[in-house]
Amino acid sequence: MSGPRPVVLSGPSGAGKSTLMKRLMRDHEGIFGFSVSHTTRNPRPGEEDGKDYHFTTREVMQEGIDNGDFIENAEFSGNLYGTSKAAIEDVLAMNKICILDVDIQGVKRIKETDLNPIYISIQPPSMEILETRLRDRQTETEESLQKRLEAARIDMELSNEPGVFDVVIVNDDLEKAYEELKDILKDVSKTLNDTFSYLFNKYFAAIAA
């Protein structure tokens, strides 16, 4: 795939990936584009089909997977999630930096492809704080909350293994985590291809103005 180098954001459910990513996209409109995943879970209040996710059924999604339409897919907390080739191509076609939000299984599968993204893990300060954030978000049943906490324990262990992520950000203070994320994207841009550097130059010229 051609175009600017994508960015994978991963980390436990409730760590703050969507919060950080939405802010990045809102503050720097036209620079970043979200790879809209498919999922078989039900939409949450306020979530829009085609914007937050492509909400679908297991049968339809499985058919797409069997047809080779997905670069990766995973079972998470009782539902199927996946990144379609079209989701990424749509963003790259607009010459935007593609941001993917995937779990640790997705990270492993993407490493087997030629996507070559920057891998960033967003981690919570502790399991206790993660649980509080997930409960306060009020999106989960007790059963799905427990599944997410179990997955989080595995994720937190794996994220510390050398070579899995390029960077790990601990999202304790939201402002600090956001600044760190912006700094990483700025630093990484120096080593990237011309298109990406061009976009970053455009981006930093815009925020300096």
Ligand SMILES: Nc1ncnc2c1ncn2[C@@H]1O[C@H](COP(=O)(O)OP(=O)(O)OP(=O)(O)O)[C@@H](O)[C@H]1O
């Ligand atoms: N630094 C922070 N301090 C306190 N609360 C936070 C912080 N960052 C995020 N939150 C809150 O924690 C909750 C979980 O954040 P968010 O939904 O962004 O997590 P996520 O990693 O995207 O989760 P998921 O993978 O389930 O989509 C939200 O209610 C959000 O407002």
Ligand SMILES: Nc1nc2c(ncn2[C@@H]2O[C@H](COP(=O)(O)O)[C@@H](O)[C@H]2O)c(=O)[nH]1
């Ligand atoms: N492997 C993939 N994981 C994905 C994808 N889209 C989202 N996710 C991850 O799922 C969990 C739960 O998300 P939620 O929206 O139900 O809270 C979270 O860790 C996401 O990162 C995907 O396409 N592939």
